[in-house]
Amino acid sequence: MSKKEITVQDVDALLQKSWKAFREYRKFPLKKRAEFMRAIAVEIDALGDDLIKTAMEETALPDARLRGEKGRTIFQLNSYADTCERGQWLEARIDTADPNRAPLPKPDLRKMLVPLGPVVVYGASNFPFAFSTAGGDTAAAFAAGCPVVIKAHSAHARTSALVATAIWKAAEKTGMPDGIFGHVETNSREIGKALIQHTYTKAVGFTGSLTGGVALWEWANQRKEPIPVFSEMGSINPVFLMPDKLKQSATDVAKMYATSITQSVGQFCTNPGLLIGIEGDDLNSFLKTLAEEVRKVSPGTMLHPGIAKSYVENRATALAQADVETVAVSDTAAAENQGTPTVASASGQAFLNNPVLHKEVFGPYSIVIRCKDLAEMKEVISHLEGQLTCTLMASDKDIAENNDLIELVKDICGRFIINGVPTGVEVCLSMHHGGPFPATTDSRFTSVGADGIKRFARPVSFQNWPNEFLPDELKEGNPLGIWRTVNNELTKS
Amino acid sequence: MSKKEITVQDVDALLQKSWKAFREYRKFPLKKRAEFMRAIAVEIDALGDDLIKTAMEETALPDARLRGEKGRTIFQLNSYADTCERGQWLEARIDTADPNRAPLPKPDLRKMLVPLGPVVVYGASNFPFAFSTAGGDTAAAFAAGCPVVIKAHSAHARTSALVATAIWKAAEKTGMPDGIFGHVETNSREIGKALIQHTYTKAVGFTGSLTGGVALWEWANQRKEPIPVFSEMGSINPVFLMPDKLKQSATDVAKMYATSITQSVGQFCTNPGLLIGIEGDDLNSFLKTLAEEVRKVSPGTMLHPGIAKSYVENRATALAQADVETVAVSDTAAAENQGTPTVASASGQAFLNNPVLHKEVFGPYSIVIRCKDLAEMKEVISHLEGQLTCTLMASDKDIAENNDLIELVKDICGRFIINGVPTGVEVCLSMHHGGPFPATTDSRFTSVGADGIKRFARPVSFQNWPNEFLPDELKEGNPLGIWRTVNNELTKS
Numbered sequence: 003m004s005k006k007e008i009t010v011q012d013v014d015a016l017l018q019k020s021w022k023a024f025r026e027y028r029k030f031p032l033k034k035r036a037e038f039m040r041a042i043a044v045e046i047d048a049l050g051d052d053l054i055k056t057a058m059e060e061t062a063l064p065d066a067r068l069r070g071e072k073g074r075t076i077f078q079l080n081s082y083a084d085t086c087e088r089g090q091w092l093e094a095r096i097d098t099a100d101p102n103r104a105p106l107p108k109p110d111l112r113k114m115l116v117p118l119g120p121v122v123v124y125g126a127s128n129f130p131f132a133f134s135t136a137g138g139d140t141a142a143a144f145a146a147g148c149p150v151v152i153k154a155h156s157a158h159a160r161t162s163a164l165v166a167t168a169i170w171k172a173a174e175k176t177g178m179p180d181g182i183f184g185h186v187e188t189n190s191r192e193i194g195k196a197l198i199q200h201t202y203t204k205a206v207g208f209t210g211s212l213t214g215g216v217a218l219w220e221w222a223n224q225r226k227e228p229i230p231v232f233s234e235m236g237s238i239n240p241v242f243l244m245p246d247k248l249k250q251s252a253t254d255v256a257k258m259y260a261t262s263i264t265q266s267v268g269q270f271c272t273n274p275g276l277l278i279g280i281e282g283d284d285l286n287s288f289l290k291t292l293a294e295e296v297r298k299v300s301p302g303t304m305l306h307p308g309i310a311k312s313y314v315e316n317r318a319t320a321l322a323q324a325d326v327e328t329v330a331v332s333d334t335a336a337a338e339n340q341g342t343p344t345v346a347s348a349s350g351q352a353f354l355n356n357p358v359l360h361k362e363v364f365g366p367y368s369i370v371i372r373c374k375d376l377a378e379m380k381e382v383i384s385h386l387e388g389q390l391t392c393t394l395m396a397s398d399k400d401i402a403e404n405n406d407l408i409e410l411v412k413d414i415c416g417r418f419i420i421n422g423v424p425t426g427v428e429v430c431l432s433m434h435h436g437g438p439f440p441a442t443t444d445s446r447f448t449s450v451g452a453d454g455i456k457r458f459a460r461p462v463s464f465q466n467w468p469n470e471f472l473p474d475e476l477k478e479g480n481p482l483g484i485w486r487t488v489n490n491e492l493t494k495s
Numbered sequence: 496m497s498k499k500e501i502t503v504q505d506v507d508a509l510l511q512k513s514w515k516a517f518r519e520y521r522k523f524p525l526k527k528r529a530e531f532m533r534a535i536a537v538e539i540d541a542l543g544d545d546l547i548k549t550a551m552e553e554t555a556l557p558d559a560r561l562r563g564e565k566g567r568t569i570f571q572l573n574s575y576a577d578t579c580e581r582g583q584w585l586e587a588r589i590d591t592a593d594p595n596r597a598p599l600p601k602p603d604l605r606k607m608l609v610p611l612g613p614v615v616v617y618g619a620s621n622f623p624f625a626f627s628t629a630g631g632d633t634a635a636a637f638a639a640g641c642p643v644v645i646k647a648h649s650a651h652a653r654t655s656a657l658v659a660t661a662i663w664k665a666a667e668k669t670g671m672p673d674g675i676f677g678h679v680e681t682n683s684r685e686i687g688k689a690l691i692q693h694t695y696t697k698a699v700g701f702t703g704s705l706t707g708g709v710a711l712w713e714w715a716n717q718r719k720e721p722i723p724v725f726s727e728m729g730s731i732n733p734v735f736l737m738p739d740k741l742k743q744s745a746t747d748v749a750k751m752y753a754t755s756i757t758q759s760v761g762q763f764c765t766n767p768g769l770l771i772g773i774e775g776d777d778l779n780s781f782l783k784t785l786a787e788e789v790r791k792v793s794p795g796t797m798l799h800p801g802i803a804k805s806y807v808e809n810r811a812t813a814l815a816q817a818d819v820e821t822v823a824v825s826d827t828a829a830a831e832n833q834g835t836p837t838v839a840s841a842s843g844q845a846f847l848n849n850p851v852l853h854k855e856v857f858g859p860y861s862i863v864i865r866c867k868d869l870a871e872m873k874e875v876i877s878h879l880e881g882q883l884t885c886t887l888m889a890s891d892k893d894i895a896e897n898n899d900l901i902e903l904v905k906d907i908c909g910r911f912i913i914n915g916v917p918t919g920v921e922v923c924l925s926m927h928h929g930g931p932f933p934a935t936t937d938s939r940f941t942s943v944g945a946d947g948i949k950r951f952a953r954p955v956s957f958q959n960w961p962n963e964f965l966p967d968e969l970k971e972g973n974p975l976g977i978w979r980t981v982n983n984e985l986t987k988s
Contacts, residue, residue, distance in 0.1 A: 025902060025906075029902070085983075088983075090980070093946075095924045095946075096925055097921070097923040097924065097925040097926075108921065109919075109921065111921055111923060111925040111926060112925055113924075113925040113926070113946075116905065118938070118939075219721065223716040226932075227881075227931075227932040227933075228712065228932055228936050230937070230939070388720075398961060398963075401961065401964050409518060412609065412955065413518075415955070416956065417956040417957075417958055418955060418957055418958065418960075420958070420959050420960050420961065420964075421959055422602060422958060422959045426599065426602075428590070428601065428602065428604055430590040431588045431590065431606075431980055431983060432588040432590040432604040432605055432956060433590075433606070434606050436953075438720075438953075439720040439721055440720075443721050444721065445611070446723070446952070446953045446954070448954065453588075453954070459939070460909075460929075460931075460938040460939045461909070461929070461939070461946070462905065462908070462909060462910070462911060462927060463909065463910040463911065463925060463927040464910075464911055464913075465910060465911065466912055466913050467913050468891060468894065468913065470891075471891075471894050485985050487583070487924055487925075490581075492583065492978050492985060
């Protein structure tokens with residue numbers, strides 16, 4: 003479906019195929035799902051330099067970054083395959099029968115997660131591999147037992163098509179049903195809506211803008227049957243610069259953040275766009291070093307001309323707000339489609355009065371808020387919306403003395419970092435990449451790490467089933483050797 | 496807020512108090528939450544005969560049933576308290592740091608579930624204790640660390656008010672913050688909407704009708720910030736009567752189902768409203784016994800006059816459909832507000848042609864569908880909507896020979912029973928009381944059993960936190976002795 007524009011009828015045919023594949027794929031043992039995922043990793047690796055070259059042309063991301071991201075994508079596929087096979091995510095629970103219970107006998111009950119059905123995934127502009135065609139959402143859906151239909155990101159459609167061929171090859175080699183994976187290239191809103199509203203679409207994964215993520219959620223809300231929409235829509239990722247910490251190491255913290263703010267031309271959803279401190283010499287010295295460091299950073303080419311244009315506009319709007327001071331701009335002039343590293347500053351009061359300053363400026367831009375005291379910093383926190391991450395730069399003294407401030411921060415974030423930077427999202431079970439709205443549409447689920455598999459599954463209880471007909475995961479004797487909760491005790495036996 | 500009509504301003508004041516309570520309550524250790532829940536159980540027990548008497552007056556449910564349900568409510572509170580304390584539900588995951596990892600050091604990351612915030616619960620008409628004021632939703636929310644605001648069911652408002660006093664007493668005795676529990680009596684849609692749409696409402700639990708449950712979901716969709724709505728809206732709970740099983744024991748199966756259909760005047764959300772078999776002598780003999788048994792069952796007083804009126808209307812509508820035959824009606828005439836046990840029958844084709852027959856008739860009513868063969872039975876299944884339960888009455892031979900039919904059934908249900916009845920919902924970890932829409936608005940969560948706690952929680956990752964400031968659940972050395980996944984291995988150490 004790559005060249006000619008696809009129709010609503012094509013979408014229907016695609017989802018029909020996907021549903022048919024679902025009814026086969028979900029019966030496959032965990033081992034076979036894992037095999038498929040590992041085969042995709044192999045096929046992506048086999049795309050070699052072609053893939054890197056294509057992605058470089060489409061996204062302007064540098065070679066090293068793309069090779070790193072490709073490695074991450076392969077790691078994700080393999081690591082979610084391992085998790086899939088380990089089976090702990092199935093939440094197998096068994097309560098055995100008690101025929102002698104009074105007044106009524108207790109039946110045998112066994113529960114596990116089963117896949118939801120076809121998942122529609124919208125790829126991200128800023129991660130052409132790791133959050134796109136064979137990225138985290140796709141890997142999680144395959145692990146859960148769901149077929150995937152990708153809406154390719156138009157900014158890297160050729161890269162997406164290449165990755166799609168790798169998935170189809172892997173599917174063929176490992177005997178997957180036809181329809182296990184579909185690939186849609188379109189810029190039509192009508193087609194996007196048809197994908198979300200099709201009866202056989204059972205969940206949606208999305209990484210991108212607030213506007214885009216909310217639109218998908220609203221389309222889903224128009225359905226007769228509600229389906230979960232997992233939109234990860236980025237955030238401004240506030241960093242709280244606590245007084246004792248700044249007294250000890252304002253310069254080091256400033257250097258660390260100059261790097262984090264400008265890394266990858268600021269195009270991470272965990273980019274720290276808001277730094278909040280308390281007025282005084284230490285914050286001034288932090289600002290001075292941050293400004294010096296940011297001026298040294300050259301502008302970089304952004305992912306695509308649309309993003310570069312938005313950056314120029316949003317940055318101009320932010321800098322033009324009342325009481326906003328421009329603290330530092332890169333010493334190097336920006337070429338076409340480049341983003342200029344920029345730091346601004348405003349008082350706590352100016353921030354509280356102006357919601358424009360609470361919005362993400364996607365790119366290498368950060369604003370430093372100078373609060374007059376801790377009370378104002380807390381007021382600022384209580385006015386912030388939901389965030390993927392919040393970071394506290396704090397000494398042990400700062401932490402011990404600011405329990406109430408820390409509690410306020412907990413209300414609004416999905417990941418809470420102390421003395422680090424929010425950029426850099428580990429792929430592991432303990433990662434939560436999510437957060438209260440508007441960071442995501444569902445704060446209860448992560449889009450990074452193997453717990454993301456649970457987005458695409460629901461429990462089914464099997465009551466009074468003869469052992470031989472139960473799924474292997476729930477059979478007596480635990481033939482798969484997975485962790486299960488039997489009569490309220492976790493066990494492998 | 497019991498006597499005078501409450502206002503939108505009162506709702507705001509209530510949720511403000513609830514939010515304040517949330518910020519205290521969530522900091523309490525699991526042990527203290529459990530203590531509160533156990534104290535509620537004690538206070539409910541202490542209400543003694545007063546509670547039973549009041550509920551009998553309001554619901555017309557018999558003494559024994561209400562005493563049983565009170566016991567179940569107390570059991571739920573104690574059992575979810577145990578689960579809360581055991582801490583397995585927190586899904587604690589730890590990945591330890593690796594400072595030597597190349598190219599970048601790996602940070603220490605620890606994740607656990609934290610409570611969402613205030614939960615609004617709509618009590619059910621058919622379970623004045625177990626699914627109402629101090630019922631499963633409330634117990635699950637308290638276990639998760641969330642305050643609760645109850646919208647009392649107007650059909651048993653005095654019962655609800657009594658239970659509320661028990662909760663407040665327990666709260667006082669165990670030192671809970673003011674605002675941990677709120678109680679709203681109203682019939683106003685505006686107030687209902689204000690409860691769902693308040694900024695501080697973070698989740699909704701509901702048990703009741705499709706219309707009611709969908710209305711709450713739609714109100715929630717109008718919010719700026721999406722919140723999860725867990726509406727359990729009942730279902731028709733199809734039962735598939737397989738040929739070999741009927742050949743062996745048509746009479747026994749019929750007797751079993753005559754009881755299940757008419758139990759508690761058919762007022763269970765798991766009441767089997769649809770029995771599907773294949774035309775022939777065995778199905779005829781099943782129908783004959785079922786009719787004989789149902790005729791013997793006397794009508795019973797329904798929960799309230801509104802439900803009795805709906806039953807009369809819906810039953811009349813169902814019986815008046817083309818090609819629907821009335822098979823059995825209770826030999827005893829119904830008094831005012833009573834529901835008459837009734838069995839109807841129709842062909843597979845009539846069922847396929849008429850969506851009215853797919854709808855639940857809440858009360859002691861069931862329709863038997865006579866399919867012409869297994870193929871038609873499968874067609875019927877593929878036309879059914881989502882269900883809380885599906886049941887297969889089947890011999891091992893039936894099961895072995897009908898894998899494709901079983902797969903179709905799996906698509907549409909939350910609990911899948913073999914050779915039993917769907918009525919009777921065990922309170923245990925392996926119970927899934929939920930199912931695809933329209934059984935619920937979110938098939939991924941249960942409203943019975945301790946896994947229901949997870950409806951009201953979200954994960955937070957703590958990155959690079961000094962050990963002393965981490966929550967106890969995530970500290971080195973596992974001071975609470977809970978199950979945690981450490982570097983991908985489940986362990987208590």
